[in-house]
Amino acid sequence: MTERQIRLATCSLAGCFGCHMSFLDIDERLFDLVELIEFDRTPLTDIKHCGPCDVGIVEGGVCNAENVHVLKEFRKNCKVLVAIGACAINGGLPSLRNNIDLWDCFQEVYQYEGGLEGGVVPNDPELPLPFDKVHPIYEVVKVDYFLPGCPPSGDAIWRFLTDLLAGREPKLEYEQLHFD
């Protein structure tokens, strides 16, 4: 077996894992992929922290303090950082909460809605502390590539990765960018 030199890490922040599911949609091409790369931290390997990598792919926006730690760790360790999907690029679905005041949100969930924690807002340090608003990841770290879609199709992800791994500037065809 040849030595796999390229290391790839992925993570999901404030996302729905839909982009990761779409990643799995490259189906049998996964076998080709693992010939080329070694996975670092991803939900597939269950590695908890990202080590030095060539490529990092981030799904989801930034909605809490923990997201920032993960994202900064990715940025520090990955030579190329990719935002995948509408959530990472723009905030996406989770950012629908940006029009709702955080106080109102907490009150609605923990105080008006019966049966949760006896009507108190939980304050366990284990729980990631949420931001006022959900932010796209480019507002927190420098992002090298944006792979659009909600989620991008498996074909789009495959095209993007194969371009990148071959040292080409990634380019998506029109068909891979639209859904009509």
Place this chain on the structure above:
Amino acid sequence: MDQPELSDCAQQLTQILTRHGRDASRLLQILRDVQDACHVISAQAIDLIAVHLAVPRVNVEGVAGFYSFLSTRPVGEYQVLFSGNITDQMLGQDELMQYLCNKLWVEPGKVSEDGLVSIAGTSCTGMCDQGPAALVNGWVLTNLDRNRLDLIGELIRSRKPVAEWPPMLFETADNIRRADMLLGDALAPGAAIGAVLARGARETLAEMDKSNLRGRGGAGFKTASKWSFCHAAIVEEEGHVICDVGGPPERVIVCNADEGEPGTFKDRVLLNSYADLVFEGMTVGARVVGASKGFLYLRGEYRYLLNRLEGVLKRRREAGLLGNAILGQADFSFDIEIHLGAGAYICGEESALIESLEGKRGRPRNRPPFPVTHGYQGRPTVVDNVETFACAAKIAEKGGAWFAAMGTAQSTGTKLLSVSGDVASPGIYEYPFGVTVRQVLADCGAEDPYAVQISGPSGTCVSWKEFDRCIAFEDIPTAGAFMVFSRKRDVFDAVRNFTHFFAHESCGFCTPCRVGTALQQKIIDKIHGGHGTLSDLEELKRLGHLLKTMSHCGLGSSAANPVLDVLAKFPDAFEHKLAGLAFEPAFDLDGALETARKITGRDDEWAHL
């Protein structure tokens, strides 16, 4: 309590619809009146209007949602909108707005709890030489200061109808500081029309051609060419119509008085004191191209001029200068109707203006076909700026050669400049084309000038190193704005104001502009907030290129001008504000956790960044 109000509005609505003849092309005018009467365009009103005009509900809602001066949520019984141009800000607009808000216990952008008052910002109201300015229920207030705001606060609290407020609050001045051929000697009403009738329409077009008059609205297209294209769109001899829309072929003359470019206010002065000259020019145009219908599209901010202008039209009709058989010429009828805008800069763009005239959202059309062949209701239409028509009247009276003798080779005649900012005497200055920036600055008493924004945010920022350049299509073309910034100003503030202006005024039709102007604003605000880095400047340049090349209309393609100009000419204005060379987050990470810390009562290590 709600019920009587509702039926009250319904009743007014019926009257309004009747007044406008239930004509769907008057939808914008109808909605303006509803907004005036009810301070809101309610869902019920939209239903009713749709039924009465026999148009889909979504059309009515679409128009109601498009224009800034219409609102589908209630605004205060008294709505005060502060003019937000950079020149207003330089005169302390921000503090004044906050002062009035504090006085009336209302937050900017919100309605007071009793529904009495709402206070917010709006784009430039065209009072830059007598700012800070504001609109109260659509009527313009000038020269605001704390004393005036104290009085205004009292008037609002005592619920005095705006019509009964002291007139001095609404006084506006022409401030004509330098007059030349246009503003200098008055034209006797009818003189230009008489000259056209004596000379003949074709011969008058030849004079227009000789004059080499170019449009004063910004683009500088040769007026004689536009007029002859419009005339040629209907070939009369054979009855052959290129743009057959059914019905009798008809050409249309439109005067563009939208004057939305921040810092421009010369059309306001022309309409206030030279309306005869402007209407005369439109009538000359009508004779030359063969039009029988005319419109003046007056920006909503200038509604205070409406009665006066209607009066001038009436007087001209009585004098036989409008209407049927003008000056006794049996085959010459032409009349002018005034339409009011409702706070949308994009409606100055000629094809958006035509959409708006037809009662629709002001969305720029695909071009070609151009308005000269397919304009208002598909008919050949000339759209010209107010000042262009004023020049045309003078040319009709005095001839093309007379006009061409002024100015420069490619820019004949004179230009009205609207001078504002850091100068001793803001106001209107008329110069023959070719005048240097330095000359204008000297004449208006500029204090230690550092930069001049010429032709508004979509124009050019001229630095002190370039003051020997001149105002002409060959060098610095302009629609008239001339905003002066002294050395003590930070030009970055102007850039920031302009990017907010474009993001607010983008009509939203095409993505490069809708998203591009919003991203541009976001990056500028990031830099303003002290989080900017070199990579943000690179991103601004990339965005600017995208806006310039990919936008559907001129708004988007010029929306990056202020950023790119200042980046090129005053790089320090940006670089001083950068947090560092490497990347910086766009917001204060730890600060954005503060609310959640308060709610949860946490202060542990993981509750901070």
